[in-house]
Amino acid sequence: MSLLGSMTTAISGLAAQSRALGHVSDNVANSQTVGFKRVDTNFTSWLTRSNLRLHMPGSVEARPDYTNTVQGTVEQVENPLAMAIAGQGFFSVAQARGGQGDDVVFDDRQFFTRAGDFAMDRDGYMVNGSGYYLEGWQIQQNGEPDRTNLGPIRISELVYNPQPTSGIDLAANLPANVATVAAVPGAAPWAPTEEPVSSVIQIFDDLGNQQQVTLDWWRLDVDTWRLRITPDGDTIAPVDGIFADIDFGGQITAGPPAVDAPAGTISAITPLSATTGTVPINEGEPAELGFTANYGYGDQTISIGLGGFGLPTGLTSYSGTEYSVRDLSQDGVPLGSFSGVTVRENGDVAVNYDNGQTRVVARVPVVAFNDPDKLQRLDGQAFMRTVESGEARVTDAATNGVGKLVTGSIERSNVDIAAEFSKLILAQRAYTSNTRIVTAADEMLQDTINMKR
Structure with missing residues (x-):
């Protein structure tokens, strides 16, 4: 009967609003997390029976509505290795499974992120705040990147050998x-x-x-x-x-x-x-x-x-x-020692030496997907490819529809606190309203039971 159905529908509403509240809570908690993409809520109605003469109460389901394509604020920082993507695309990153130095073992799976707060660790790898290792193309002897091989970027050229004048x-x-x-x-x-x-x-x-x-x-x-x-x-x-x-x-x-x-x-x-x-x-x-x-x-x-x-x-x-x-x-060069690393707007990772020379060791590409919102979310603002997201397209920055690299900057969370509190108020009111439906249905069922007296 409709009384039981109404109670069941209201209970589904309570569950849906609880999920919506969880999304809001997650967004607010990560409002300052680098590269975080907020999760909105998409409510879906499920019918039991509905036609021209009769409509039976159904239920509601709250599904996450991801915003991986929504740009966060790009903020300049003092870290020269930090990067943000202005536009569509992701950084390709790897996850270490153990070891250190030359013996670091990386997970065979490929991961992606928008968190560009990279810094050089003790082994020379470029790692972001969540522990993911930045991947790129190694530079060949002809000065061009090897686009057939994508791997973790490591800065190991700490000395610039002298070159006699010719x-x-x-x-x-x-x-x-x-x-x-x-x-x-x-x-x-x-x-x-x-x-x-x-x-x-x-x-x-x-x-x-x-x-x-x-x-x-x-x-x-x-x-x-x-x-x-x-x-x-x-x-x-x-x-x-x-x-x-x-x-x-x-x-x-x-x-x-x-x-x-x-x-x-x-x-x-x-x-x-x-x-x-x-x-x-x-x-x-x-x-x-x-x-x-x-x-x-x-x-x-x-x-x-x-x-x-x-x-x-x-x-x-x-x-x-x-x-x-x-x-x-x-054209001669004296012996040079490592003095720092910078990233150029085209993605080139350049090692600077105290003899005034610079050596480009790798290039950072940008990865694009047909439907980034269908990527699988992981810990540490990371993602994995899914069938629904489409294949990963690895390309140079600012080409083929991918975004530009903004060096010395990071992308902040795309969470708007004011909007989240508005959603919080709505979720709270909707939850309270559903409890009233449960209370009303309970009272009406009690009246129905009391009829036999």
């Missing part, structure tokens, strides 16, 4: 308005007694020791300058010096057709002593001068880039009385 780049203007130097018969190559214009650069040998190289210039005639290279500490430099002549504004190639360099630009390099020089075939080809030094650890070949033949870049000889250097750099 190239020097010089961009300068040799003043065309200074006096030429008189020739010395029978002494070629030679270093004139006049004061040269000079450049000094620090380079590095095979062990990362700093060495000094001096470049001295004399103007021989209108279009020719003589260069002396002096690598201090070199054991194989000729006694009379390392020399080469640089011509400006002459013929680059005899052709056909003949090609002339514009005035003030390099037209030829003439090696004189212990040097090598490039011979141009076409205008614009790199103008390079090479020499070999030895600091006690084997021969070290070094090239000096002077720009391009016939181009007003690199080394030029235009008007002026002062030697002006625009750029003088080299």
